[in-house]
Amino acid sequence: MSTPSSKSDEAFGASSSDDVALDSTTNESWIAIEPPMPPRNIQVISDLCSEPPSFSAAQFDIVLRRQHQRSRDGGGVKKAAIPSRFLNLSDTFEFSGWGTLSRIELDPSDISYGEKCIQDGRRAKTLGQFTASALAGNAVLGSVFYALPAVVIASGVYSPISLFIATLVLFLWRPIMEELASALPFGGAPYTYLLNVSSKWLALLGAAMLLLDYASTSVVSAATAAAYLSGEVSLPFPAYVGALLVVVVFTIVSLSGLRESARIALVVLSLHILTMLALFVASVVAWARTGNSLIHENWVMGRGPLRAGHIVGEVFNGVCIGVLGLTGFECTPSYVSSIKPGRFPRVLRNLHYPAIFLNCLSMLFLLALVPLETILSGANVLSALASAAGKWLRIWVVVDAVVVLCGGVLTGILGACELSDRLARDRLLPRFFLRRLTWTHAPFVSIVFFALFCCVLYAASGASLSIVSKMFSLIWLAVMTLFPIAVLLLKFNRGRLPRQPRTSLTIVFSTLIIAFVIIGGNIAIDPTIVGYAAAYLVALATIFYVTMKKGRFVRWFLWIYDQSSSLNAFLWTKNWGHRMAKMMMHMRRQPVCLLVKTDEINRLFHKLLYVCENEETSRLKLVHFYDEEGGIPSEMEANWKILDEAFPEITVDLVLVRGPFNPLNVAALANRLQVPTTLMFMSCPGQNFSYPVADFGTRIISL
Structure with a gap:
């Protein structure tokens, strides 16, 4: 098995010691035949004369080194090398599959649906x-x-x-x-x-x-x-x-x-x-x-x-x-x-x-x-x-x-x-x-x-x-x-x-x-109003908090079930673990979208943190609208792969949509992906933004 001794070795698939190297950790087997070692003085002159690898050849180097098991078509399980908290049950439901990259051109049916949504929203102002x-x-x-x-x-x-x-x-x-x-x-x-x-x-x-x-x-x-x-x-x-x-x-x-x-x-x-x-x-x-x-x-x-x-x-x-x-x-x-x-x-x-x-x-x-x-x-x-x-x-x-x-x-x-x-x-x-x-x-x-x-x-x-x-x-x-x-x-x-x-x-x-x-x-006039209001408010806020963190509570119940041998002994409770795991996977299967403009990884990282903290989902789509003139940011794909690896509990897909970023195309994409616009998140628009924020119907999550 080859060792990642340098970025250039890994990028070009060269091994430092073996004449024949077989990498068994990837989906594809390959053979790299190393030429005979030249004399030391000739090797030094060759290194001095050779040009360093271009950015296009080395930009994915670190990412590829760590993602040996990642399939090119996505899928699989991003299983992290950490101990499981479950003794008797599998914890695979806590991990997601690798994300995929897709390019979309909106169909006329999607565009017509988007137009209908925009018109319905405006007609609702009655x-x-x-x-x-x-x-x-x-x-x-x-x-x-x-x-x-x-x-x-x-x-x-x-x-x-x-x-x-x-x-x-x-x-x-x-x-x-x-x-x-x-x-x-x-x-x-x-x-x-x-x-x-x-x-x-x-x-x-x-x-x-x-x-x-x-x-x-x-x-x-x-x-x-x-x-x-x-x-x-x-x-x-x-x-x-x-x-x-x-x-x-x-x-x-x-x-x-x-x-x-x-x-x-x-x-x-x-x-x-x-x-x-x-x-x-x-x-x-x-x-x-x-x-x-x-x-x-x-x-x-x-x-x-x-x-x-x-x-x-x-x-x-x-x-x-x-x-x-x-x-x-x-x-x-x-x-x-x-x-x-x-x-x-x-x-x-x-x-x-x-x-x-x-x-x-x-x-x-x-x-x-x-x-x-x-x-x-x-x-x-x-x-x-x-x-x-x-x-x-x-x-x-x-x-x-x-x-x-x-x-x-x-x-x-x-x-x-x-x-x-x-x-x-x-x-x-x-x-x-x-x-x-x-x-x-x-x-x-x-x-x-x-x-x-x-x-x-x-x-x-x-x-x-x-x-x-x-x-x-x-x-x-x-x-x-x-x-x-x-x-x-x-x-x-x-x-x-x-x-x-x-x-x-x-x-x-x-x-x-x-x-x-x-x-x-x-309160000074009648202190009893605090007790009456607090009692109802705490009860209602607790219900809303449970609905927000319902996946976390299901996970806690699943852990209690896994740790308790008595619950596994009864016939009528024997399948509870599988049912709760399926329930949690179903709740987390509903996707959300991040509408991103730039490829700055710090901004993308903070947006993903917002999703992890505020949404119960294991499916996230990074969506970028582009045209032929502006093109796609150079590091968008590389940073997406890094984020997909950094969050093993979420499948991060990259969706590149050809067309301008406007309310019509956002509504059309919502129909195409079957994600409501209320679960599409975007950055705060500026003073020169061309469209009313109400026409998008999306949530603003960053400055």
Whole structure:
């Protein structure tokens, strides 16, 4: 057997000592006949005169020396020379085959499929500024029915000031949300924001918060609607049954599809705004008729000590509770992929200004026309305010409260559907979550499962609106904190990504500080909210982590089975090992793609590390698009072979695609390779990039 004494010897197949050398470690046997050794002086002169081997002859020298057993056609097993952790079972499932090199020219059928995908993505942007505003507007503007009494309890007669300050802080969040939506206009935000600017585990934590926020939005809205109705009329069933009925009814409504649901939400929101305007007009008339006597009595009763510290403390507590009157804003970015281009800033504006107007005026009229003890009792305060104009207006307000709160249930369902669709495309949820109804294209599996999750959440709280509301308050604040965190990571990790506008770091850090202060204030007011929120969040985050690392958990179970002789003894457990090995191989068989531009091995290496840390796969395809003018980078093939050897647990294929790198060809390649674009990873594009990043639908994993 020959020894690798030098690169030139190995490259040209020469042996240093034997007259006849047979290499038995390769797939092909070969014979190298060494000529007689010349005299020493002649050998020295020959070495001095000969030219060194060219780069083209020696570039694969080191790689070929170590890959004696590698087949030219790929396949085989990249078995590493390390001890196995399994005593009784084979560990071949932990290793993959050698990768292959392939050159692809996209067919007309692939191109037509890519064109269809691009057009479908653009046609999906069907929501204008008003229909998009309505989807979240019922949750944002409907919160007035349950937020006002809580603010009065915390802030007393200073509630209008607290609510005004609380609604103003949203001016800090709006440019942050606009920048994120401009850079990454994908559904399922802020999970997708974190997925593209940070690691997958942080994105999954955000997904757990977001799903819990959507569920609590639906449950709180449904339970409040049932409680509001039961406070006015005698129901033939308990209030919790009414809440469950509301969830079921709007689950059926959401099956009509996104566009129809948006139209229904717009009708509901229009009714609510008309109702509030009528209530304000009636309140102005009643205030003019009764005068300022009641507001003076409420002021004297609720002002407390006139000390600066006490007043500031009351106002601060009211601000901490008052921001919960803005719940629903976090749902808007979740369906930004369905909003027409350029409309998202208008959607935020359409939600923000009415929230300021409705919250502050409602609180002012309450203090002027409703006794303070009635407000503090937690009764249906807006219906009590409507009583000043007559019974007809009270009935109208009650009907509006029930309807608009039910619209908040729809907001949570639609937001959860966008999130589950993205999680399923990222293989964190089973693929059947992508199934849709034929006639409405509604994701019925996601809708049904989310409705069941809402029922479980409500039942786990003992059907207590108070417990769910406490959990909701902290989860909502945590979700709102994800936006400044995401934009900060966007600026640091993906600073080259084109976007407009760009938020200054002063606004970002100010928003973070305010968010943490408000979270601390809510915890100080009621420390029990931490326990409620943490319990649900830890449970949901654990489930998501298991789905992300499911292969690792199967491997642990397989090792326990291998080490336990008692499990192998029983007849009904005898085949568990083979079944778990097959299960793990099936999970890891699904491929992912790295879209690479250069052949720099350090960049390629870090991208492969990202795949190893964040994806459960044993099949990776390095994809490079090229044309005749630019050609293929000179060291692409050599570095691919090195990486294929460096990662024995992954089969690394090199795919060279003839054609320009654009959304059409990427979508066509996804069809050709049967890999969804959400599992194609690319580097961050720069300012001069010719295409919108949303048209690719790929994940950005590096600067």
